[in-house]
Structure formats: C-alpha cells, structure tokens
Amino acid sequence: MRVVVAPDSFKGSVTADDAARALASGWLAHRPGDDVRLLPLADGGEGTVDAFAAARPDAERRSVTVPGPDGQPVSADWLLLPDRTAVLELAQSSGLPLMASPDPLGAHTYGLGAVARAALDAGATRLVIGLGGSASTDGGTGALRALGLRLHDDRGRELPLGGAALAELARLDTTDLLPAPPGGVQLLVDVTAPLTGPAGAAATYGPQKGAGPAEVALLDGALGRFAGLADGAPDQPGAGAAGGTAYGLAALWDARITPGAATIAALVGLGDELAGADVVLTGEGRFDETSLTGKVVGSLLDAAGATAVPVGLVAGQISGTVPGSVSAAMSLVELAGSVDVALNDPTTWLAAAGEALSRRLARG
Template sequence: MRVVVAPDSFKGSVAADDAARALARGWLAHRPNDDVRLLPLADGGEGTVDAFAAALPDAERRTTVAPGPDGRPVDAAWLLLPDRTAVLELAQSSGLPLMATPDPLGAHTYGLGVVARAALDAGATRLVIGLGGSASTDGGTGALRALGLRLHDDQGRELPLGGAALAGLARLDTTDLVPAPPGAVQLLVDVTAPLTGAAGAAAVYGPQKGAGPAEIALLDGALRRFADLAGGDPDQPGAGAAGGTAYGLAALWGATITRGASTIAALVGLADALAGADVVLTGEGRFDETSLAGKVVGSLLKAADSAGTPVGVVAGQIGGPVPGSVSAAVSLVELAGSVEAALGEPARWLAEAGELLSRRLTGGQGDGSGRTAAGSREPS
C-alpha cells in the first residue's frame, strides 16, 4: 500500500516534519511493508519556511535577530532562494508561542518588518511571506513601522506599538516607508476572514490571543480606524489574516493575498503524490470548522476527494463534527487522556495515532517487512 503522510505543524507542540515522521513510524509499526512518503505541509503559519526548504534544497537559510511580539529578541529564520526571492514566516518573529504572557492589546508585528528589511538588504527582489500564528491584532502596522511607516495621534505624537493604539490614530506618514521590492510581495494566508466585523481578525481570532469581549471591541474599532486612513480593501477575503497583517501589507505595500495551503501544496507536488497514493494521513493541532477555510487539512481534504484518496486525520483536539470526506479521525487528547499528556509527549501519541489509523483504514490488516518510498526518509 502506498501511503502519503502530509500533516501541518501542531502549533506550539511539534513541527510538521517531526509530526510526519511520528505518524509514519506508527503506521509502519502495524504495516511495515507499506511504501510511506513523508510530505510535511504548511499554510503560511508555522512550518512555512521548513516546507519551502524541503522542496527547494538550493535555498539558503538565514537567521535575523528581531524583536518578538512582546519586544524580547528572537531568532527568526528565513530563506533566500537562488532567484533572489526571500521566504519569510511571520510565526518566526511575531508568533503567539513567542509571548511570555498573552497581551492582545500590545502585541505587535514589528519583528516581521525587521526580517523583511534584512531580506531586502541582503538583495531580495521578491518576498513571499507566510502569515499565520500571529500573537497580535495590529493590522501589520508593527511590520510597516519597521519598514518606515509613521503613525501619529491628533497631537502629532507617534503611537506606541500594538493594535489597541490604533484607536487613537489620526495620521499616516508614508514618507520614509521602504518601497516594496520590484518582484512584488506575495502573502500566504490560512484564513478567509475580512479585516473587521463579526467574521474579522479581532472577533474570530482575538480570543486565541487572550482578548475578552471588551478587548475585541476595542481592537475591532482600532482596525476600522486604521482602514479608514489606509484605504485598500478591508473586506477582501484573507485581509484579516495574522491579526490584519495581510490587510496592512496589501493596502500600504501593494502585497497580494493568496492561499498559502494551495501554494505550498503545489510547490511540494501534493497532487501527484495523492494520485499515486492508496491513503493519505494529515493533521494539525486543532480540527474544527476553521480547518476547512483555507488551512492545510481543509485544502488537503478537497484535493484528496478529487483524487479519490481516503484520508485519515489526526488532531490534538477535535472541536466539531468530522466531515464525511474524512475516513477516520483520531484526537491526541482523547488518546493520551488529557491535554497535558498529549502536549508532554506529542511524538509518542502521534505514533500511537498513526498505528491506530493504519488499523482503521485497512480493516486491521497488517503485512510483512517494511520500507519507505524512494525519496522519503526512514522514520526514527
């Protein structure tokens, strides 16, 4: 049997590559004779740089020290490709796991702008920026400020960083804003949310960043104020990605918003892999209705359905009904007995899940001695 193992990262717990290896190890424990291909994916969030690096071995990995979302320095990895395209990942510099404690009003994306500037200084002529896993709801103003944008209140004072400060925004000054690279800026997003409103950045994703109802209302109003002055299209699907960073970079830097999952899937050859597979395993930290709106698992389910390939899904937690396109699903929390246990040994429970799915998806039938497909790495 030919098996493709293509998970996203399990945010804050295990990288996509490590998750794929653990799932494959579990599958092969029950069916050691199957051909298993590892194809870790990303959608613009955690693992985007690694997914590009795996698919493009000529990419040069670099690291820039930048202010994290709470101001503490972090090491942010990015790639410089031979054609002078730089691949950046917001999660590396401004991601939620980088916060010591949640700060939904003050967290910012300044570090992303520092990394973007470093890429431009290194000679990048095109930027591909993965947007996902953001700690902030600042409309990307932190990143833009690192690139030279100035934001002032009605007294001419420069605003502090963070989304809440945008409520006092009176004037934008783009005089010193660094020009976008000549080859353009492509944003890889994992959501279809607009900037504001009931389905917007603050309302939908603010709670994940520690925002309560009053803070959500404040942040939503602050983003509206920013949009009133910045122009652009705050209602564009995906504008609300990464706390509105997609909107800010599109409105003031001319960036284009694209689906990250489909872009990366095309890069790594997912369609060809599915066409030759008997089954595919995928997964993410939490599977719920948002998984079906442009994220890795939702995009893979559509592709697998078109290819007629059965899908097994593994998630840290399953937060809603599992669609009929999923042949089998496993929750790591249920398997481990608690959130703490699942987070404490993610590789162990992913391997358990891989073995369990091998039984469910094959009717319990095992086979003989094992191997992995050509080009895959032996799980260890």
C-alpha cells in the first residue's frame, strides 16, 4: 500500500516533520513493506518555514535575533529562495509559546517586522509571511513599527507597543514606513475571522492569549480605532488573523491575504501524492470545529474527498464530532490515558497511533 503521512504540527509539542516521522514509524512497525511517504504540512502557523524548506531544497535558511512578543530576544529562522522570495513565520518571532506568561494587552508583533526588515536588507524582493500562533492582538502595528510606522496619541506622544495602546491612537505617521517589496507581500492565514466584532480577532482568539472579558472589549475597541485611521478592509475574511496582523499589513503595506493551508499543500504537491495514495494520515494538536475552517486538517479532508482516499486522523485531543469523511480517528490523550502522559512523550504515542491506524485502515 501507498500511505501519505501529512500532519500539521502538534502546537507546542511536536513539529509537523517529527509528527510525520512518528506516525510513519508506527505504521511501518505493523506493515514494513508499505510505501510510506512523509509530507509534513502547515497552514501559516508553526512549521510554515519548515514546510517550505522541505519542498524547496534550493532555499537558503537564515536566522536573526529579534525582540519577541514580550521584548525578550528570540531567534527566528526565515528562508531566502533563489528568486529572492523570503518566507517568514510569525510564530518564530511573535508566537504565544515564546512568552513565559501571557500578556494580552502588551504583547506585540515587533519581532515579525524586524525579521521582514532583515529579509529586505538581504535583498528579498517578495515576502511570503505565515500568520498563526500569535501572542498578541495589536493589529500588526508592532511589525509595522519595526518597518518605520509611527503611532501617536492626541497629544503627539508616541504610543507604547501592544494592542491596548491602540485605544489612545490618534494619528498614523507613515513617513518613514519602508515600502513593500516590488514583488509584493503574501500573507498565509488559517482563519476567516474579520478584524473586529463578535467573530473578530479579540473576541475569538483573545481568550486563548489570556484576555478576560474586559480585556477582550478593550482590545476590540482598540482595533476598531486603528481601523478607523487605516485605509483597509476590516471585514475581509482573514483580516483578524494573528490578532489582526493580517489587517494591518494589508491596509498599510498592501499585503494580500490568502489561505495558508491550500497554498502550502499546493507547494508541496499534496494533490499529486493523494492521486496515487491508498491511505492518508493527518493530524494536529487539537481537533475541533475550527479545524475545518482553513486549517491543515480541513484542507486535507477536502482534497482527499475529491480522490476518495481513506483518511486516518490523529489529534492530541478531539473535541466535537469528527466528520464522516474521516475513516478512523484517534486521540493521543485517550491512548495515553491522560493529557500529562501524552504530552510527556508525544512521539511514542504518535507511533502507537500510527500502528493502530495501520490495523484499522490497511488492506490485505
């Protein structure tokens, strides 16, 4: 049998590449003669740079130290392709796991802008930026400030970093804002949320970053104030990605918002692999209703459905109803017996899941 193993990362636990290897090892432990192909995926969040690197061995990996979402220095990788396209990943510079403790009001995306600036200084003429896993709800203003934007209150004072500060925003100064590269800026997003409102960045994702109800209301109003001064489209699907970073970069840097999972799947040749597959395995850290709205698993299920390939799903935890297009599903927490045990050795339990799926899905 030909088996395609195409998971997302298990956020904060296992990279997509390591997850794919663990699942494959479990499958092969039961069926060592099968043709098992590894195709780690991403949707714009954690693992985006690695997914591009796996698909483009001609890319040059570079690293830069930048301020993280709490101002502490972090090291972020990015790729430079031969055509001078740079591939960046917000999760490496401004991601929630980089913080010792959440700071929903003060966390920022300045590091992402610093990585973008380094790429431009290195000669990049086009940027592809994965947006996902952010720690902040600052509308991308931190990133834009690293690129030269200045934000002032009604007394002309420059605002501090962080989403909460936007509540005092009175003027945008784009005088020193670097121009976007000539080849443009493509944003890879994994959500369809608008910037503000009950389905917006603060309301939907603020609680995941430590925001309580009062903080969500403050951040939502602050993003609305920013949108009132920037010439953008706050209701565009995906504008709320990464705490509104998609909106800020689209409004002030003319960036283009695109679905990350589908873009990366096309880059790595998922369609061609599925065309010759007998089974496909996929997975992520938590499967819930949001998994089907622009993320890796949902995108893969759509693609597999077109070819009628049976799908085995593995997730750290499964919440809600698994769609009928999944032939078999396994939770690592159920396999391990508890969250702590599963998190303590995720690759062992991923291998166990791979072996169990081989028994359920294999022919002959």
